[in-house]
Amino acid sequence: MADIPARTELKVTTGPIRGSRKVHVGPLNVAMREVVLEPSSGEPPLRVYDPSGPYTDPQARIDIMAGLPELRRDWIRARGDVEEVNQRELRPEDNGQLGPDRSGGVQPFPNVRRRVLRARAGANVSQMHYARRGIITPEMEYVATRENLGREMLAEYTRDGEDFGAAIPDYVTPEFVRDEVARGRAIIPNNINHPETEPMAIGRNFLVKINANIGNSAVASNVAAEVDKLVWAIRWGADTVMDLSTGRNIHDTREWILRNSPVPIGTVPIYQALEKVGGIAEELTWEIFRDTLIEQAEQGVDYFTIHAGVRLPYIPMTAKRVTGIVSRGGSIMAKWCLAHHKESFLYERFDEITEIMKAYDIAYSLGDGLRPGSIADANDEAQFAELYTLGELTKRAWAHDVQVMIEGPGHVPMHKIKANMDKQLEACGEAPFYTLGPLTTDIAPGYDHITSGIGAAMIGWYGTAMLCYVTPKEHLGLPDRDDVKVGVVTYKLAAHAADLAKGHPAAKMRDDALSRARFEFRWRDQFNLSLDPDTAEQYHDQTLPAEGAKTAHFCSMCGPKFCSMKITQEVRDFAAKQNAGVESFLASSPVPLAGGAGPVTSEEAEEGMAQMSRVYDKMGRELYLGSGGREHD
């Protein structure tokens, strides 16, 4: 990895992803990444969606102590519906400082705002509220430009996919974004107190997004680690990040993360509320929870996971499960409900929560506290009872023009995945679905990024709008920096596979560009177009470290006497020679023929061949081992 140290005390990875450059498009300077291809390709640079923010922009000055520039500041104030108020007083319990022990404190963020924004009395500052009044905000315009990457080059493109009833447009207009937000089919999570965000949309008719989870550790030095994980996760493609901090110093850690995050930040407020009552679920109260919502709203959290669907009557439905209740938030509320033998205060006070959400434009992520924690518990009555309640709550939130997405499972075998999507669409009126995996088997701890990547790609294809990543450490331990990257890249490929299958207009461009590079042995282009250029090049170099191997029009998988590419060139020349006359030659063909000559690929292979021939011999002709390179046959 090209870890260029940032010009700050706290170290994060900055600098462009190799082979790419940052570009800013349109009047709103929408950030994108451009992969520049070899001149020999004769192809224009390929633009890719880029959530990495200023950290990958060589022009940007990064200062973790100061935080990011406030991109949306003026947009928010220009609407004239917000007022500045003093931030709520910080209390020791906000950082879990309960007992006499005040050790392990986190250095406070140096640049905390004393004054924060909230909606004027009676105002509603949610993007959904503007959308429903027909207002196209700069946030919506930003999203439209961002989602359109590459589509203008697609004049001749023919759609190819199965979208299961989605409505993906050939071209995204600001009006389309407004309409999707107005009808609740997409959300733009961006708290007015988090003006550092680059607006993004989560919705089934936009590119499939992914979320990465991070969270605090209580010793000061580790705030650096969390900020570094944030920057690392978005570098590889995380579209939103959830701060699942617990223990102490939750407030201060979150401030560091928010001020340095260009992507929306989500939290589970009940975690912090629980810490405020010393971890005793029974002692939770509405007042403590409400105060925590306001604390986090003023800091700028963009979406809250609220487990308001865990209702008292559903709890006994989990008694016969193999893995009971595995959601922490769900368990907390279940325990509270049982202890007090009362309906959940999250459900009872839902409209009061909604009033807070709309004063800051925080989106709901309605939590699936009763999701299955094993294949055995998938699609059971507890899970679906909760889902239909989430649907009821969605409509109640929408009545206040508050944005909503719905969280989904979990552990689900492949044949039961689609039912989750279908029921969610029906129960929740097409509100965006946000799923964890699902894991398609329980038997591979250590590989759950893969067991879940399978389910994630499938449910993304069926219509899920955002996929929450799972790392290899799932069920076993705490993900480190490498786990975060593996989780993000795995989910990026799953989300992309879903976009491809849905027939997203721009998705296939990248596959085709990389495949052309692969076929023409433009190794650098192949690396640079991939989701992880560093790993691709590193793997390649383990076999052929020679610099020449990266430019030779030849690969490590074919000997000097043999080359698929060369043969295909012969096929093309042959087909060209045959021209129309090809038919006679095809007398025996039982099927119609494509025929004709395709675009002829660059043909200066000789020098590269000779060069590789030497490499090949030097390597003891070990060049067909295993399935390396060309697929086996």
Added chain:
Amino acid sequence: MADIPARTELKVTTGPIRGSRKVHVGPLNVAMREVVLEPSSGEPPLRVYDPSGPYTDPQARIDIMAGLPELRRDWIRARGDVEEVNQRELRPEDNGQLGPDRSGGVQPFPNVRRRVLRARAGANVSQMHYARRGIITPEMEYVATRENLGREMLAEYTRDGEDFGAAIPDYVTPEFVRDEVARGRAIIPNNINHPETEPMAIGRNFLVKINANIGNSAVASNVAAEVDKLVWAIRWGADTVMDLSTGRNIHDTREWILRNSPVPIGTVPIYQALEKVGGIAEELTWEIFRDTLIEQAEQGVDYFTIHAGVRLPYIPMTAKRVTGIVSRGGSIMAKWCLAHHKESFLYERFDEITEIMKAYDIAYSLGDGLRPGSIADANDEAQFAELYTLGELTKRAWAHDVQVMIEGPGHVPMHKIKANMDKQLEACGEAPFYTLGPLTTDIAPGYDHITSGIGAAMIGWYGTAMLCYVTPKEHLGLPDRDDVKVGVVTYKLAAHAADLAKGHPAAKMRDDALSRARFEFRWRDQFNLSLDPDTAEQYHDQTLPAEGAKTAHFCSMCGPKFCSMKITQEVRDFAAKQNAGVESFLASSPVPLAGGAGPVTSEEAEEGMAQMSRVYDKMGRELYLGSGGREHD
């Protein structure tokens, strides 16, 4: 990894997989692996399918120089339809010794048979031939016992899955195996000259199988590496292994592999034939190819990949492709056809090839030489033209009672995968499908075990009988030992996810056993039941190395004041207390209630809680970081 050195000069990994013991079941001593669970679980050992052979049996004496015992020797001879003949004379070109350079020779296997078996004149020794005459062979009985693992414990089991028209029985009888082989829906690849194999079946109504590719490197010392890779691949679950050797020493390397392999070995004979003509495809002849088939048949290769579907008329159909012809075998034949402007000799001589196959019981793996090498080329006319020709050839092989499976793609986006399965079933009369991936996107080189694992799980669910693994090095370089393991484990989990979704009677037992272990914090059981106990334990130890952490009824993901398991226990007690009275309490429930008490899990958590409480504090309460352990919410 527990690398116990073998008692041989050549090192391979032997000894049981941790937490498991080898068992031999029934009159035929069918080898299985048993995972022994903690007494506290009150559960019997779980039996899992085990292709690892004697290498994981502490009782077995492993001697690579001597090869494995001949399990099937007497079964084969007892049928009285074979004769012993002198093995074909070894020639220098069999090991690619063409020019004056005789260096880099491989040490010959010390225990080569001088006399080999073939069918008596006019006889047909294929399992399909016996099956069609109503004969149940020991091989079929072995398969029946092997596939039944666990099913006898499934009295109360209710089937749950979508099998897309497969016919998976509740219980596999030898007669069922015979019938599946007779109708061509399953194959039992086992050359009469490879009596070391433990019989296994490849078919849509049996457990989904996986193949791992290895291949030779030309320097002597690396024969050890190839044999080690073979043993390593089957240790982690490879059901068959393909030797894709090329370059020099192909013959000797294959002998080492075959004599030490308890799983069927497949090859692509055209690779060796090409070496015999110095790599010049145009110089290939039927005579050289035929001689190579006999050479490999006598050594004991169990299935041959034959690209007889690459017909002259189809070749121009690939001219317009983005990635042309990516199959090496396909490219070789395409080049031959173009150079001679003739129909492929593999197609012309197909019946002569079949005569050879039936004299040794070698199964066809009809190669998809025109498979797509990119998303752009998926499901095109060249691919399907070849597939229908493979269907025609399948019937021609079946006319001789020769076993057949069909190879499939490649690179296919999710929405085009099912069409591949449907067309294959229709075109090839339900002959087993054997697919490579497919990769569901082209943009993740370095992660193609995952892009393909997604497609593999899906097509396995749809009906593919065997999945050929892809390693992380695909397209980039040569897989090493670690890549082989990652590829095998990834494909094992994909195959298992497919079995689960198909509703295979025994598949879910392992998921349920592991999930119960997870929920009850039986960490060792969770590790031992997983596909890779070594990695699972290693990841766990990175967070909680303490030995106590593996026995404590508590996990690293919950604090001492909080535990999902404990809460679910409270839910169960509560539900139990409510008993029938539960309904009143559920007045407000919009859905029917499961109610009642489930099986109560073991409850001596206190000591473990206290112990973990200390760990938790010592770790600075860092216990909720990221999505480690419990899924986030």
